Amino acid sequence: MNDLVIDARSLRKVYQMGEIQVNALAGVSITVRRGEMVSIMGPSGSGKSTLMNILGCLDRPTSGEYYLDGELASDLNDDQLASIRNRKVGFVFQSFNLLPRATALANVELPLRYAGMTSGRQERARQALVAVGLEDRIHHRPTELSGGQQQRVAIARALVNQPAILMADEPTGNLDSKSGKEIMELLLNLNQQGTTVIIVTHDPSVAAQTQRVIRLRDGQVEESA
Amino acid sequence: MNLGQSILEALESLAANKLRSGLTILGIVIGVAAVIAMLAVGTGAQDTILGSISGVGSNLLFVFSGNFTENVRNVQPLTVGDAQAIADPFQAPSVEAVAPILRSELEIAYGGEKTFTNVQGVTPEYAQVRNYAVTEGEFINSDHILGRSSVALVGPEVADKLFNRREGITGETIRIEGQPFRVIGVLESKGGSSFGSQDDVVLIPFSTAESRLIRRSRDRIDQLLVQAVSAEAVPQAAEEIAQILRTRHRTALGADDFTVFSQSDFVQTAQTITGVLTVFLGGIAAISLLVGGIGIMNIMLVSVTERTREIGLRKAIGARKRDILIQFLTESSLLSLFGGLVGIVFGWLIAFVVGQVASASGTPFTPKVGLDAILLATIFSTAVGLFFGLYPANRAASLQPVEALRYE
Incomplete structure (x- = not known):
């Protein structure tokens, strides 16, 4: 049990859209072990974004139980969810989502600030940037960085709090193929060093590089190979 | 996140939109400047008036013939005899x-x-x-x-x-x-x-x-000038003078045909006038701060909408509701605090210029910018920012991370 970073049991998510109820997730049960690298695939509308939001503790399931790193995460209030996101989840987004006015270092420092850390933040943030190979871009702003470099900053930000899981939503979607490849290599590398990684993607070639693919269709897990 | 960082971050964000921030605080600047300037001029004028009243002498009473508040017929003038009677220490011991x-x-x-x-x-x-x-x-x-x-x-x-x-x-x-x-x-x-x-x-x-x-x-x-034995004896002396004059003018019944004014009456009149002025200025200040505050609220709402994705990102990496609330409240109160400070400087300048103009035209008086006025302006403008920032900040803090991240 403790080996499972993600343990989701029959997650359901129902959206009320006017009169109609939409079942975005219709009973999804998945588990991810520590150190695994898993991709979630599926066409649009399959519920993979919803699943990622719930697994990333951005949202709550309508019903079902979800344990993240041994903590029950399906029944928390907003601030408790914020705290668990801060401690246990690192996000990498398709559009990087960096603060444009802040330097790479300040961007990476941000989760540590919300964690309430008062001293040694800069050093931790610097180490995270070194780990993604950006030691010479520490004081650059996002506009002074290439897409690939921006995504590296985002990965450093996701890792700086040493989360239980790294959630990447189409991490290569906004990048040219060369940068995309480099980012995938970085993620694989991190996984080999022990980080649990979940990638949500459309791209079969990205999914092919992961150990396991979870396919979603109409809010249900299609196959788990 | 501690307050120091929030302030730094808010400063950065405000500095990123210098023109917009500047225009936003204009309302607050004008309001505070007007208040500071007028208060300074008012205080200076009051000091000058009070100074000249007390410069006339001490514990003085002014006796005039005629009644200033009621119509009295057959007013008898004040005479030397009246003066001698008031000078009698047995009839008027307080004089x-x-x-x-x-x-x-x-x-x-x-x-x-x-x-x-x-x-x-x-x-x-x-x-x-x-x-x-x-x-x-x-x-x-x-x-x-x-x-x-x-x-x-x-x-x-x-x-x-x-x-x-x-x-x-x-x-x-x-x-x-x-x-x-x-x-x-x-x-x-x-x-x-x-x-x-x-x-x-x-x-x-x-x-x-x-x-x-x-x-x-x-x-x-x-005219008759009377000095009382002490400041405390002034009302008593006024009463004694009134008694003597009523007897001598045979106006024991009905309205007096004379008026006794003490220095403190003049001071009170001056203070009543400045008091009215202060209320009036306070009204102007309240209105301009209200307008300025609405301006701040407006801009903060725009800012929240513009930065929806940023808010979503901050929430995704662990910002709690409170963190976002503090972030936006810090921004709005800093914004209006700046407005207040700039307004104080401006008001000071205006008051200084008014003082210069006044002394150049022969009425020397020194406008006084009191510490209380500065403190009041500072606290009040910050409070305005805090109050009008509350709604936008709360709106930002209540955003759901999923929707905020999806916002284009």
Whole structure:
């Protein structure tokens, strides 16, 4: 049990859209072990974004139980969810989502600030940037960085709090193929060093590089190979 | 996140939109500047008025004939007899000294110089009551009164006009309405007051004035100044004077045909006026701060919408509701605090300029920017920012991370 970073049991998510109820997730049960690298695939509308939001503790399931790193995460209030996101989840987004006015270092420092850390933040943030190979871009702003470099900053930000899981939503979607490849290599590398990684993607070639693919269709897990 | 970081971050964010931030705080700047300037000018004016009132003398009561608040028919003038009755220590124990005055604008001449000046016939008590001193020579004494002497004391302004100097005038002879008067002294300068210049004056013995220069029927006098024995005795003295005059004027029933004013009455009147002014200014301030605050709220709402994705990202990496709330509240209160500070500087400048203009046009007074006004403006403008920032900040803090991240 403790080996499972993600343990989701029959997650359901129902959206009320006017009169109609939409079942975005219709009973999804998945588990991810520590150190695994898993991709979630599926066409649009399959519920993979919803699943990622719930697994990333951005949202709550309508019903079902979800344990993240041994903590029950399906029944928390907003601030408790914020705290668990801060401690246990690192996000990498398709559009990087960096603060444009802040330097790479300040961007990476941000989760540590919300964690309430008062001293040694800069050093931790610097180490995270070194780990993604950006030691010479520490004081650059996002506009002074290439897409690939921006995504590296985002990965450093996701890792700086040493989360239980790294959630990447189409991490290569906004990048040219060369940068995309480099980012995938970085993620694989991190996984080999022990980080649990979940990638949500459309791209079969990205999914092919992961150990396991979870396919979603109409809010249900299609196959788990 | 601690407050220091929030402030730094807010500063960065405000600096990123300098023009917008500047325009947003304009309302607050104008409001605060107006308040600071007007308060400074008001306080300065009040100080000047109060200074001149107390400069007239201490524990003074002014007795005028006539009633200032009601219509009274057959007003009897104040007379020498009234003055003597009030000076009686048995009838009016709270009265220290009484100074009856006759006054008129008369022509003064020396050599080829001529001027019209306020000539006052006074008794020796006048020096004590009005707190007058001489820079040279001596004051009018009882011998001058008894002898109806043709002697005069000149004020420094009159000395300037006639002699072009203020020393060595004693012993000279001036002519008042053609009659020769020997100068026995020069008055110390008292400066201007709201009652006109106190230096542009010539004092002569009361008896001389009465018999030769300022003839009044039936022992009439123009003004009566009374000094009370102490500040506490002023109301008591006023009551005693009123009793004596009612008996003498036979107006025990009905309205008085005289008015007793004390210095504190003048002070109170001045304070009432400035009080009204303050309320009025407070109204203006409230309105402009309200308008400024709405401006801030408007811009903060725009800012929240613009930064929806940023808010979503911050939430995704662990910002709690409170963190976002503090972030936006810090921004809005810093914004209006800046407005307040700039407004204080502006107001100060305006007050300074007004002071310069006033002294250039001959009414010297010093606008005072009090620490209380600065503190009030600072606290108030920050509070405005806090209050009007509350709604936008709360809106930002209540955003759901999923929707905020999806926002385009």
